[in-house]
Amino acid sequence: MGRFLLRRLINMIPLLIGITILSFLVMSLVPGDFFSSLKMNPQISPLVIKQMEREFGLDQPLMVRYFKWLWSVLHLDLGYSLAYHVSVTSLIGSRALNTVILSASAMLFSWVLAIPIGIAVAVNQNSIWDRILSFLAFFGMSLPNFFLAFLMMYFALKTGWFPIGGTYSVDYATLDFWSKIADRINHLILPVFVLGVAGMAGLMRLMRSQILEIKNSEFVRTARAKGLSERVVIYKHVLRNALNPFVTMAGYSLGDLLGGAALVEAVMNLQGLGLLLLDAVRSLDIYLVMGSVLMGTVLLLIGNLLADLALVAVDPRVDFSSMASQ
Amino acid sequence: MNATLATPAIEMARPLSAWRREWRHASWTVRLAALCLTVFYLFALASPFFAPYDPTFQNRLMPDCPPMRVHVAAPPDWDKGLFYTHPMKMVDPTERRYASDPSRRLYIHLLSHGHLFTTDSPIEPFYLMGSDALGRDLYSRIVYGARVSMFVGLVGVVISFSLGITIGALSGYVGGVVDNLIMRWSEIEMSLPSFYFLLALAAIIPAGLSTVVTFFLIVAIMSFISWAGFARIIRGMASTVRGLPYVEAARALGASRSRIIRRHVIPSVLGYAIVAATLSIPGFILGESALSLLGLGIQEPASSWGNLLAAAEDVQNLRHYPWILIPGIFIFLAVMSFNFLGDHLRDRLDPSNAG
Numbered sequence: 001m002g003r004f005l006l007r008r009l010i011n012m013i014p015l016l017i018g019i020t021i022l023s024f025l026v027m028s029l030v031p032g033d034f035f036s037s038l039k040m041n042p043q044i045s046p047l048v049i050k051q052m053e054r055e056f057g058l059d060q061p062l063m064v065r066y067f068k069w070l071w072s073v074l075h076l077d078l079g080y081s082l083a084y085h086v087s088v089t090s091l092i093g094s095r096a097l098n099t100v101i102l103s104a105s106a107m108l109f110s111w112v113l114a115i116p117i118g119i120a121v122a123v124n125q126n127s128i129w130d131r132i133l134s135f136l137a138f139f140g141m142s143l144p145n146f147f148l149a150f151l152m153m154y155f156a157l158k159t160g161w162f163p164i165g166g167t168y169s170v171d172y173a174t175l176d177f178w179s180k181i182a183d184r185i186n187h188l189i190l191p192v193f194v195l196g197v198a199g200m201a202g203l204m205r206l207m208r209s210q211i212l213e214i215k216n217s218e219f220v221r222t223a224r225a226k227g228l229s230e231r232v233v234i235y236k237h238v239l240r241n242a243l244n245p246f247v248t249m250a251g252y253s254l255g256d257l258l259g260g261a262a263l264v265e266a267v268m269n270l271q272g273l274g275l276l277l278l279d280a281v282r283s284l285d286i287y288l289v290m291g292s293v294l295m296g297t298v299l300l301l302i303g304n305l306l307a308d309l310a311l312v313a314v315d316p317r318v319d320f321s322s323m324a325s326q
Numbered sequence: 327m328n329a330t331l332a333t334p335a336i337e338m339a340r341p342l343s344a345w346r347r348e349w350r351h352a353s354w355t356v357r358l359a360a361l362c363l364t365v366f367y368l369f370a371l372a373s374p375f376f377a378p379y380d381p382t383f384q385n386r387l388m389p390d391c392p393p394m395r396v397h398v399a400a401p402p403d404w405d406k407g408l409f410y411t412h413p414m415k416m417v418d419p420t421e422r423r424y425a426s427d428p429s430r431r432l433y434i435h436l437l438s439h440g441h442l443f444t445t446d447s448p449i450e451p452f453y454l455m456g457s458d459a460l461g462r463d464l465y466s467r468i469v470y471g472a473r474v475s476m477f478v479g480l481v482g483v484v485i486s487f488s489l490g491i492t493i494g495a496l497s498g499y500v501g502g503v504v505d506n507l508i509m510r511w512s513e514i515e516m517s518l519p520s521f522y523f524l525l526a527l528a529a530i531i532p533a534g535l536s537t538v539v540t541f542f543l544i545v546a547i548m549s550f551i552s553w554a555g556f557a558r559i560i561r562g563m564a565s566t567v568r569g570l571p572y573v574e575a576a577r578a579l580g581a582s583r584s585r586i587i588r589r590h591v592i593p594s595v596l597g598y599a600i601v602a603a604t605l606s607i608p609g610f611i612l613g614e615s616a617l618s619l620l621g622l623g624i625q626e627p628a629s630s631w632g633n634l635l636a637a638a639e640d641v642q643n644l645r646h647y648p649w650i651l652i653p654g655i656f657i658f659l660a661v662m663s664f665n666f667l668g669d670h671l672r673d674r675l676d677p678s679n680a681g
Contacts (some may be wrong), residue, residue: 026530029530142662146619258522259519262522
């Protein structure tokens with residue numbers, strides 16, 4: 001396992017370098033920069049702007065800027081946010097944590113519902129519940145999460161049962177520890193629901209089709225022929241084999257989860273990485289943009305790594321040596 | 327299915343056209359999906375006909391007007407119009423509340439002035455889906471918005487698929503260093519959090535471009551992000567195909583490499599490609615909507631279903647004028663229709679994947 005982890009981590013390095021180059025190139029293509037809006041302001045003298053540009057290194061050639069930035073990234077310094085006037089690293093940390101909490105809860109939500117529902121409808125194939133739930137799954141898969149987020153905001157507005165967007169209440173700072181946690185959870189319910197629904201629908205369909213496929217295979221017939229109870233057949237034979245593609249798919253869908261989280265954050269005004277990136281893009285705060293994209297990529301790579309580890313855990317046929325050789 | 331089995335003799339005697347045969351095979355959900363998409367594409371192709379008013383005309387007297395109810399006229403009044411509505415009047419300008427005036431009738435003329443339906447003047451309008459904060463007809467804006475939202479998927483799929491198929495087939499067939507390089511590059515693209523990258527790339531689009539140019543830039547950006555996935559799958563299939571006997575036979579007959587790719591490799595993966603293309607259209611529609619919703623895509627006064635939804639980002643708008651969410655229903659219907667259609671095509675074209 002140690003060797004596998006090491007190998008995967010080393011494999012990440014060229015990937016991350018490639019991504020930094022790509023995002024740096026993209027940011028250099030951006031017409032104008034943060035200072036172009038300052039230059040329009042007659043109250044700020046051109047000399048001040050020149051000096052600021054020099055401070056931030058924006059007057060140097062592209063290559064020099066890239067390597068300077070890369071060098072400081074290696075020292076865990078992601079640069080300085082031009083709009084927020086603090087270091088990018090300090091901004092990103094807490095925002096990324098919020099995004100991870102949101103995405104992980106949404107994933108948990110969708111798994112906890114998708115697996116049992118998927119099993120139940122597959123076992124009772126073509127029953128009325130199977131049809132209704134399969135149709136609803138299609139419905140849920142097609143519902144754009146930003147639209148569902150708006151609908152939930154409207155729901156919250158009309159019923160008053162949930163806070164209308166935001167990460168925490170106005171009086172958050174005055175609350176005691178447990179109330180703080182309760183407040184955060186209260187603000188998380190709707191976003192987690194919105195983000196979880198789309199994932200749940202897709203995973204439920206996958207679980208259903210996997211179980212249906214495996215239910216008719218030879219080894220399941222053998223298990224039945226041995227006289228095992230239906231319960232044991234489903235849980236020990238069918239389900240275990242259905243979990244492999246399920247976990248693989250879940251790993252692949254992490255990118256969508258992160259993207260969905262960004263949209264939900266933007267619509268519901270949650271202080272996550274996605275909203276931070278959006279603000280940075282709007283104000284052309286280049287170091288913040290690159291820092292956020294890099295952070296998002298790192299999150300995604302870690303997620304994929306965890307998914308692979310989970311795959312080894314649920315499927316005894318997969319081991320680290322076979323994964324490493326892929 | 328049962329019906330076709332029961333009446334084979336009649337089917338043989340009178341062969342149906344391909345379209346009608348497909349229609350018979352389809353379930354009601356697929357038929358509904360096809361109908362929905364047909365209407366939306368008609369919206370896009372003939373927007374001036376389907377929209378009752380100019381989508382940019384601002385009726386300053388009627389901002390944030392709610393949708394109006396349609397009434398059917400009694401037969402003696404049919405010379406004035408089949409349908410009518412009661413005109414709305416603003417009763418509270420600060421809260422922008424309206425009341426309909428039941429004593430007056432505003433007749434809706436079908437197929438007149440070159441529109442499917444319209445009223446005599448946009449000053450006294452019929453708002454099927456309400457109006458926005460500037461007094462523009464939301465329904466007309468949705469109809470014109472279909473141009474962007476419905477074509478972004480088609481154009482995007484054509485671009486990213488041509489890229490994906492060409493690169494994937496080349497990579498799988500040629501193999502070696504080229505293959506290795508292309509696959510490493512696509513790996514980088516695929517391990518990017520695509521939406522984050524889409525946001526970063528959207529910053530390149532300068533403000534003040536025309537809608538058409540912005541549209542193509544958005545499509546180009548999304549294709550740039552999404553070709554890698556297709557290329558990898560096509561490559562996998564192409565390298566399988568390369569080893570098949572009929573390709574070897576073609577090579578033995580002296581067919582050139584490009585001929586084999588064009589005549590043997592690409593056709594064999596086309597069935598899969600069509601299914602994948604249909605199922606990837608929603609991604610493009612959603613991507614454009616999301617960008618426009620966040621203010622990074624299509625800009626006012628042009629409309630797309632995404633940027634129409636941007637009005638709902640203001641909680642006060644959402645609270646008082648919930649009909650501004652209607653464009654979201656259109657996005658949802660379009661996405662669901664493509665999903666149904668893609669699922670159906672998969673069962674029809676690619677039986678190995680059924681289930």
